[in-house]
Amino acid sequence: MIARQQDAPESLGMVPGPEDGTKRKATYGPDVLTSSGPGFMAQLAAPDARFFSMPVDGGPVSTFVLDSVTDSFAVLAPTDNGWQVRQDGPRRLWDAVESAVATWEEYGSPSTAVFGVTVSRDAQVVWLGNPNGPQ
Secondary structure, three states, X not given: OOOOOOXXXXXXXXXXXXXXXXXXXXXXXXXXXXXXXXXXXXXHHOOOEEXXXXXXXXXXXXXXXXXXXXXXXXXXXXXXXXXXXXXXXXXXXXXXXXXXXXXXXXXXXXXHHHEEEEEOOOOEEEEEOOOOOOO
């Protein structure tokens, strides 16, 4: 997810059609994108993605998560008993976000102060607790 200090991309990418992607029940709703701890984890899981919400075909508001670098997308829509996600592309964006948030919760929902980063010529790795901890 875009950090506030970053410039917006020239394009968000293609907005998927109403039938694009594979559907499943979502474990988390779009509120994880705007909550401080889960939002931090979402940004780590999908660093090139941007999100916005809008009504679809006069219906309820859906949240779109678009990655213009990989042309991947996730669309969250409310259902009677939670949220449904449609996603497609080389990266399953919502799977990555849900996995990152679940790991954060598994380790007690720690503050951002316990995260670190190791940067090398070939990679950048964010870790929890210490460089051998969850990445």
